[in-house]
Amino acid sequence: MRIVHSETTKARRARTELDGGQLVPPWECPERVDMILAGLRQAGFTEVVAPAEHGLAPVLAVHDAYYVEFLASCWDDWRALGREGEAIAWIWPTRTMPGRRIPRCVDGRLGHYALGADTAICAGTFEAAMASKDVALSALAHVLTDGGPAFGLCRPPGHHAAVDQFGGYCFFNNAAVAAQRALESGLSRVAILDVDFHHGNGTQQIFEARSDVLFVSIHGDPMTCFPYFMGHADEVGEGDGAGYTVNYPLPEGTGAEVWFHVLEAAKARIAEAGCELLIVSLGVDTFEGDPISAFRLAGDDFLEMGRRLAGAGLPTLFLMEGGYAVAEIGTNVANVLTGFEQGS
């Protein structure tokens, strides 16, 4: 298992997140990276390599150029106004105010590009997001050249980032950037299996009209779980992409037995689509102790998750998404990778 990590992923050190009506220290904290590395080391994954720099082209193959420029300039624009706090959106286009133009001021641009108010932009955000997609692309390169599995310790995560939207702690959609690069390298179909507790609305939006990426997600029911407005079972893709989006929303409180039953259905759908690569959006916020999620997987269930993912029998790229039980995150991630090696 190739492990790819960059210390620059810790460059984003936001101080505030709007949560429960208060500004709190962000759940998606840089300490998650150190805890995952420690857990991997303890499990015997001692060889960790740094990514190459892949530049902006792979990002622009997925994301809108004006959006990327916004992410690059937002913090400076915000600070130029003398603002002391972090850049947080507070007004949006809405059902009754469609917003057909992008405003020039940073508050309007934040509202245009932000999914929600939970994700502040601060110093280091763009640098960390660039490092995170480099981690994903270098881990992918290993899988494509060596055929062996790889884990990209991506941070910030990516699956909520859409073509031109950030939020849910995500800025660049690492899994989408990797999938697009894999297709451009000659593969004909890639599966992205999102096992994070939250629906990967961004990944779905990026590929929903395409049949060369099969997006499959197992997640908390959006009727009660973030991101609330996407992830229903009747969202199946559009046009050429019809049938290539598969959502398995599950009720809060879902435990291992049901979750693994649904995983087998997801694997069967991937098998019948004839995919040549499996990208796993690996969030471990399905853990019973996760502070902001609501499934009930135990630590050992992540071993079983890894074993079963190996059973898909595909070249596999794991990319880190969510998981906020910081004390256990390293063990939970290491368990998935250990289980995968056991099942291979």
Ligand SMILES: NCCCCCC(=O)NO
């Ligand atoms: N602040 C609202 C919840 C954000 C969830 C982020 C996540 O873990 N996505 O997978």
Ligand SMILES: [Zn+2]
């Ligand atoms: Zn999540």
